[in-house]
Amino acid sequence: MNRKAFQHRQIAPKALSDIEKPELDTKVFGIDLKTPVMMAPAAAQGLSHSKGETDTAKGIAAVGGLMAQSTYSSTSIADTAAAAPDAPQFFQLYMSKDWDFNEYLLDEAKKANVKAIILTVDGYRESDIINNFAFPLPMANLASYSDGDGKGKGIAEIYASAAQKIGPDDVRRIKEYSGLPVIVKGVQTPEDAIRAITAGAEGIYVSNHGGRQLNGGPASFDVLEVVAKAVNGRVPIIFDSGIRRGSDVFKALASGADLVAFARPVLYGLALGGAEGVQSVFEHIDNELEIIMQLAGAKTIADVKKTNLLNIKY
Incomplete structure (x- = not known):
């Protein structure tokens, strides 16, 4: 669904445009970046590589990009930040029912000099629950807070400990508490975007979490433009869900996004x-974007x- 949605809008080619070398530099949230493409927060990257998020941070720093690290990362907030000390990073918070744990994570994020907090307001994973998926590797932020290590925790257990009752007061x-900008992730409607901004959010993150949340919900790209119109430039917009090509990035930016994130x-x-x-x-998708x-x-x-x-649906 997220992939198919990009077919709903087309890029019109322009001849004689006199462009030799497009420029990918941008400035968002007061941060100078070499690319408008960023790393979406993705949990447990140690499942992909032994160095997990630390190598991801290094790779993104090499292209002058922005990384967002997850609450459920394989490496700690401090270690992930230390892997690329001169590169900007955001921290994505899965808000817990235990506010002491939330404060611990926010304290660690501040000490690591992250630039913003991404508050994820969705997080249900039905397929993982049905499959009884459990993380086989430790989750560093859980291990450093408690006596356990997070190893063997199942999605159902994690979901049960996560806050489901999240409202505007939580944004405030x-x-x-953190003194950092808060970006609300999981926005799919103009009404939610306005509610988040009214609550003090300094960024809107349009995402359906890879399409694994609300069964029957829309593709993120199909709602991006209407959300962007409601935001009307008051705060930056990050977009993810289904990004695979430079043309996807171009379409997202042209539809109202200021930064485009991907993870898979x-x-x-x-x-x-x-x-x-x-x-x-990152270099490959940046090269594709330059060509587009x-x-x-x-x-x-x-x-x-x-x-x-062009609004042409195939």
């Missing part, structure tokens, strides 16, 4: 080549965001 509370292809690169594999995935920009007559990311896509 996290923002006030990056994890494939991590599995095959560690940090160098991650770097190669050249063919579509967009010199800069600002030009991409001004591009009018």
Whole structure:
């Protein structure tokens, strides 16, 4: 569904656009980046490679990109940040019912100098629960907080400990406690975007979590434009779900996103080549984006965001 949605809008080619080398540099959340493509928060990257998130961080830093690390990462917040000390990182919070644990994670994120908190407001994984999936590797942030190590924890157990009752007051509370910008992840409607901004969110993250949340819900790309219109430039928008090609990135930016995130292809690169594999995935999609920009007559990311896509459904 997320992949098919990108067929609903098309990029019009532009001839004689006089562009030799498109520019991918952008500035979002006050951070200068060499690419508008970032790493989406993905749990347990140690399942892909022995060095997990630390190698992912190194690979992304090499291309001047932005990484978001997960609450349920294989390496700690501190170790992931230390792997690329000069590169910007965000921390994604799965809010717990245990507020002491939330404070612990936010404290660790602040000490690691992360630039923003991504509050994920969805997180149900029906297929993993049906399959009785359990993480075979330790989850570093859980291990450092408790006597356990997170190893062997099943999705049902993790979901039971996670907060399901999340509202605007939680956005305010996290923002006030951490002193960091809060980005609300899992937004799919204009109403939710406005509610998040009113609560103090300084970023909106349009995502359906890879399509594994609400059965019957829309593809993220199909709702991006209407959410962006509601946001109306008040805060930056991050988009993910189904990104595989440079053309997908272009379409997302042209539909209202300021940053475009992906994870699955990056994890494939991590599995095959560690940090160098991650770097190669970002370089490949950046190269594709440059080619698309050249063919579509967009010199800069600002030009991409001004591009009018064609509404043709195949």
